[in-house]
Every structure is written in structure tokens, then in C-alpha cells.
Amino acid sequence: MIRQFLLFPGSRRSRPARTLSAIGGVVLGLLLTTTATAEPLYPRPDPDPFYAAPADLAAHQPGDVLGARALPPLAIFPGATVTLVKFRSTNSHGAPIAATTTVLTPFGQRPGGPLLSYQHFINALGTQCAVSHALYSGDRNVTVTMPTLNVVLAQGWSVALPDHLGPYFAFGAARLGGQITLDGIRAVKQLSALGVQHSPTVLAGYSGGGLATAWAAALQPSYAPELELAGAAFGGAPMNMVTMAEALGLGPHRSFGLAMAAAIGLEREYPDRLPVSSYLNPRGLEVREQMANSCANEILTAGIGGSAGEYVTDTSIFDSREARSVVEENSLELYAGVPETPIFEWHSPDDKQIPVESIENTVRRWCAAGVRVQTQRMPAVVPLPDVDHLSAAVLGAPAALLWLDARVRGEPAPTNC
Template sequence: PPSVDSFYQPPADYVNLSPGTLLRSRQIPSPQNVGACTRVFQLLYRSQDATGAPTAGVSTVFVPGNASSLDKIISVQSAYDSTDIDCSPSYTLRTNPTSLGEFSEISSFLSRGWSVSVPDFEGFFAAFGNGLQAGYSTLDSIRAVLQSGNITNLDPTANVALVGGSGGAIGSEFALELVKTYAAELQSQIVGALLMALVPDVNSTIYANDGTTTSGLIPLVLQGLAKQYLSFANWLSGVLLSDQAAGFFGATTECGEQFAISYVFRQSSSYLTSTSVFQDAIPQQVFQETGTMGLRGTPSQPMFYYKGTLDTLSPIAPTDALIQKYCEGGANIIYQRCTNCDHGLASYGVIAGSSWLEDRLNGIPAATGCTIS
């Protein structure tokens, strides 16, 4: 697993290299059910965390055998929602690939002749919920993939589209917000993004999930944010009930879905001093900095959003507000509000947006303005 695999450890001098530099590669066996002659590689690349400190990431790259040219790439940001590095997609895709929630999407994209990159965008410390970390790592994975032609045969001028749902949409959306300032050379190569079941802000999501079937997300997010923000980690230590600490930190040794089961219907007041502590200055500052979308200008890439009107994990109102803000800023957006769909059903956005994705990858200009339906 990644926690003990030397492949994941960057070379000593990597801190002096530019973000997105390809550091190491290896070829791994191709999983069944992804198409004949598909080749699979893993790339270690230089990136940075939310605070700007050097870090590294790994992306798993699928190259289809049936493609006439390798000039179309989908970057799939997986909703792996974990604070354990050993639950990263790069490991899951080597050991139990069909268990990855996006595996059918990956297979579908490959069948169309599109290459697929799946980055471990939470980084080596599995900083779940950290939008800046996710965005930087997603962009740097694309940089590395486009450098990998001598290994993967991918076209360095390929069109790239982003796809992500729920936790995976965090990496995709923050990448769109950051690309202008962090990876300007990718502006024209990232031709669009399909974003499903968006989670636009951490603050409202915490309150929406407290005491519900999905309340296990709250400890995961809190621990994920504490990994890169010392002030947040100190705040969390101060508000965490001492007799709850052992169970709470079990999230660092279990995959997200497995851990979350133990926190179903748990109120945060059962392990924190109060539910009101989320309004303290330190968490509010961190939520704003790395857990709130729409604060870094309007993305110039075309976007296709798909969101369920009955999404209880991330209620639709913040997504509506974000779309309105982007539309007022001149964005080119298709926004489909799936009537009576919950958070899980929003994954059908891949089906709804597949022809739109194909047009973007083929270089067909997107319609201008916003269409909401």
C-alpha cells in the first residue's frame, strides 16, 4: 500500500523542481473490463499543498488500445473521501479496481478511445475536504500526464476535460478556479468540466449532515483539514471530547465509507464540546480559504453541472447560488437540476453530459451563456 510503497516517496531534490514535474513512473497490470490492449501507468509528480509547501502526488493513467490518436484525455477526480492514504485511487485501481465508484465511468471513457487520468488529489496525507490541495494536485497531475509522452505516447497538446462528482467535484471545481493563476499554460488545453453533485461549501454541508445517515462525513472533513492547517489542528484538539478521541481518529486507518458507518446519526455534540464551535474564528477562516467555491473569479472553461433537487448531503441552494454567480460573471454553463434526484442519483450526470464532453474533446465550441433546466 502507499503508506509503505517507496514509489510514493519523492526524490530528495524534488522540492527544487517546478510543480507538475514528472518525478517517476511505472507500468501496472491492466484491470479486466477496461478494454483490450489498454495500458496502465502510474506517475509520481511534484505538487504543493494548500499552504504552498512542496508535496507529491500519484496519478493512474489509462491509455486505450483502440484509439486512432491519443489526443483526448479525461481527468477523473474520484470521490474517495478518505483520510487514509491507503484508500487512494492509485492503490484501489491496482488491488480492487471495480470497487472504485468511478470504475464504470473509466471503462466507458476508454471504450470511446479517450485516455483517462485518475489523480490521488488529496495528496500523500489524504487531506479530504481541502479544496486548494485538491485543485493544485489535479492541475499538477495534468501537467505530468502531458509530459509523459515518452512513457505513455500521449499527445502533449491533447485536449483535457475534467470529470468529478461529490468529493471528486471538489478537485475538479477548485482546479477550474485555480488554473488561471496556478497553471496558466493549461488554460486552453482544459476544454471543459462535467461536475456532478457539487459540494460548494464545507460550512453548510456540515450542518446539513449533522445527525443524519451521512454524518460520518463530518469527522472525515475535520481530520482532512487539520492535516495542513496547524491552527485548525490545535482548535480541533481543544474542542474534541477526550473520551471520544480514539474512535474519532480511527478515520485515519479506515477508508471513508467504512469509517462513516460508525458515525451514522451521530450528532457532532457527542464528540465535540458543542455544535456551535464550527462558528469559531479558526474553522470559519479555514472553511472560507479552502472549503468554499466561487471565491477566485469565474472559470473561463465551459462547464456542465448536474445536481439533484433532493440532495440532502449537499442541499441544492448553494449550488444554485454558485451557478448564478458564475453566470453573472460571464461563464458558459449548462446546469441540469435533476428533479427528485438525491445525491447518489446525480452520478447519472455522466450519462447526461457524455455527448457534451465528446464535443468539447473534439474541439467543438460550447454554446455561450447559461442554460438552466
């Protein structure tokens, strides 16, 4: 079970790892000169009123609890109680938003036991795809991977699972994910019934979830300086979307659907600077409609065989300075801030789905700034594009879990900078 901790599913129906190497190129490729006008297509509001923002949202501070309710027990987490917490967070423009996190409390919890904020990947555009919903819908992206959290639950850890894409499901807005993650921790620490007010707190995630984890660690000193984090472990995180953009272009990509979904998601978060919809041709707008409220598998299906060049009205590329700046703002390699908490980072040097050089550049910069980083390179198991990314998740998970356990026990963090 430990080997599966933090793992992305590897089935043919679910390929989140493929998304990450295509996001940047499609985002920029869709921002082309045209006279068409179309508004961003936001997701349908969640039909559950609990998720709605209260009228007095602006009166609250980031991390303030806006509501909490018990959820039914989950068979995949025997003995754990489940609590949904709504809290105030902040979007990419500094405006207040309402967000949610799902808290798993182990049976017989000892108050003050460790708290893990685990950022699961959420490759989706529809509100029904939130982790807090997917836990109950039978979504294989969750049901296949989440039971491995029983490893830490059995050790008395509580686990928070933030819906880190925000209320508009801004897939691709990585910095937003870091802020929501931090505010989710703030919120659960406010609720005395959860017993984690004084808990040592760690973060974890892989690939898309690793990116939200890494952003949370890097943002914590400026965004949530009062939070004390014992450590953050992440793997396979795409640190630079600009680098991915420059490597791709407008040709077909096997995971074009999820890459286009990222363009749609970023437009939701940056509608004035990234007006993707205004540059889509009729076929592109049709595919956008198909994807707008879909989860990962449906998005992949809608985009099979597609390409950015096929769905836009012009094939000029990289012309928009505003578009590029949005991608830069969500590229952690280009963010000047550094974490204060210790870091465990792992990846395969042969990973073709993410810019490995950007990971290593970021780690070197953090090391030079005095961050205690332990990085681990996973050997290639099978020299195939997707396999290296997914196998690294499996191979690095045991070491990451042991590293996290040492941090919550207060052991000094090792470094191989």
C-alpha cells in the first residue's frame, strides 16, 4: 500500500500525467489574432447550496471557516469520519472566493496527531468532479488511489483533501491551487472538533497535485506566514509551463483534450488577459462546450486527435505578451519566493511529460537560498513516455512517506543540496 501512496492511476482510461506536458503550448497556441468574440464558459454552479459563497464573503479573512458539515462514512476509509469544510480563500487577483476541503479523521484520533494536506490531481472542468464529490461518485481517479491514504490514517494522522481548483474549476491555475491549499489548512485548524489545532502539518502530492503542493510551500512565507509547516513532499511537478509551451507548438497531441481544458480553465481565472474563447473557430467552440462541465475521462474523449491549430482562426503563435505573462505567473520556476519548510522532491530524469531541467533549476535555486531540500531521482523502469512519469510516482512514494513521518516526529530534515 505504501508504494501506491501519492500515485496517479495508470489505467488507459485515466492519463493525468499526459496533460502536463501539453498545457502551456495549447494555452498560448489558442491565443491568436482574430475578430471573433466569445465570453469565457464557466462551469454550472454546484447544485448543493453548501458550496455557494455567502453574501458576506468579503467580510471574512483568508482561511476563515464559512461552514462545516458531517458527510456519510466512506467504505474506502474504514472507521474514519468525514467532514466537509467551507472556507474563505483568495483568487489569482486577490478577490475573495469560497473553497472547500474534505477532512478525514481516523478512528480513535489523538488530538494533536499529524495533519496531512494531500493535493490530489483534479484534471477537470465541472463542479461535480471536485474531490469532495468524487469520493462518493465512484470516480476511478479517486477510488483507485485514495484508499492508500489508509496508511497514514492507521498511524493516527488526519488528512485534508482540498478542492484546489476553486469554485470556477480553473484547471491550470497552479498558483491558485497553492493559495487554496494553505487556506484549507488554516480553516481545519480553526475547528476544535477536528482536533488538529496544534498538529504538526505536512503537504504531499504528485504531478498536478504535486504542483499545488509545491506552490503552497513556496507561497507560505508570504501568503500564510503564521502557518507552521513541518515539510512538503512532491514529485513529478511541472515547474515551468512556458518551457513546455516552447517545446510543443500547434500539432496533434495524444492528450490534447486535457491540454485544451487547461486553456479553458486559465481563461476562467484570467478572462481579461487570456481570452481563449475569442480565438476559437466554430469547431473549437463546439469542443469547448463539450468539455466545459466534464471530468477527466470525458475531456480526454472530446479531445482525441485534436490540435490547437485545428481549433483556432489563425496559426500565429506566441504573439500575446499578456497571454505569456499568465503562463509565466503559474510557472513556479519563475517565482522568486522560496519555501521556508523542508522539501522532499522526486522525479525521473527520463520523464518526457514534464520539463525536468526546470525542476532541477528550481531545486538548485532553493538550495542556494538555504532551503533544506532532499531530492531523489527515480530510475527509468520502462523507457516509454508516460511510463517514466507514472513509475516515478510509485518508486518515490515510500521514501516520501518515510520522509514525511520523520518531519512530523521532529527529526532534523536531511539535505543533499
